[in-house]
Amino acid sequence: MSELATTALGDTVAFDLRGTGPAIVFVAGAGPYRAVDPTTTETAELAARRGVRTAVPDRLGRGESAAAGRIDLARELAALRAVIDAAGGSAVLVGHSSGCAIALAAAAAGLPVTGLVLFEAPFTLPGAQVRAWIGEFERLLDAGDLDGALAQYMRDMPPEWLDGARRDPSYRQIVDGVVSYRADGEALVWTGSAPWARLLRPIAAPVLTLVGAETFPGMAEAAAAVAAAAPRGDTGVVAGRNHIWDAAAMAELLVEFTLGSAR
Structure with a gap:
């Protein structure tokens, strides 16, 4: 059964919570939610068996996180904060596609983020x-x-x-x-609003940028640029293709990164 949390702005966000230990919260990009995203669910299940706590929410306006009106970045960050609080008060954020921009914006805004893992961030345009x-x-x-x-x-x-x-x-x-x-769009515009070094300066948490082994042109270069600009950045490749990671490979990497960040 889904967990539910009320945000500071009055929205209700639904999510799955698994395991115990340092927390990981997944941040989907444009479109996916739990009912249509078995890869993220499998990744969360595998990781939760190995000493971490995982939270997979439905973004506002999707799945069980019903929301009306203008669903902007402020509401999305409030929802993310509510999920982080429910998961234990701080978390590694795992962004996927445009969810990477939301995860970065969350960390820059001061949410309690202990690490960022960004998979195939679409930061390829000026x-x-x-x-x-x-x-x-x-x-x-x-x-x-x-x-x-x-x-x-x-x-x-x-x-x-x-x-x-x-x-x-x-x-x-x-x-x-x-x-x-809309929240994805606002976050993506923010990522292009200043040089990476300036945008990432407030983020003290480690940042790991990833691409799949079979990725699209420009993705690896974008990942490398973000990692180079972050105060504590690194980049790598994980098994995956067509903008989707391999669940087992990603789970192993996330557990290692999260337990390392918690030390």
Whole structure:
């Protein structure tokens, strides 16, 4: 049964909590939630058997974390803080895709983050291009054109991803969930608002940037740039392809990183 927590802004966030020990909280990117993301659930289960506590939430506006109105970055960070508190008061954040930007923003904002693991952060565009991309996405979102907003958000992703979503029987549900991407967009704009060294200066926790063994052009370079700019940064490769990690390999790495950060 899902755990529930109320955020400081009054939202209710649902999550799974497993294991005991230093905490890991997973931060999904645009789209995924527990019911459609078995890889993260498997990773959390494997890691929880090895001396850590794992929390896998549904982002606001997805799955069991129902939310109405403007779901912005402030609400998402409040939800993340509520999950961290429920997991023990501090945690390693594991960001996936645009969830990496949210995880970084959380650490920079002073949430109790003991470490950051960022898998395939999409930090491949200059800040001006990110602002233009997300600006048009938000314009379509505010106009109520959710189909257009989804297409705009996925503009630079492999075209078969959007084609596959449109053929999915749950396409309308996918489209309705695009309102939850606003927080991703705001976080991505923040990542392009200043040089990495300035953005990451407040983050004292160790930062590990990862890509899959079979990744997209530019991802490894972006990971290396973030790691180089972080006060305590490192980068690496984990088994994975098509923007998805291998659960067993990722669980092993996360346990080692989290237990090491807790010492």
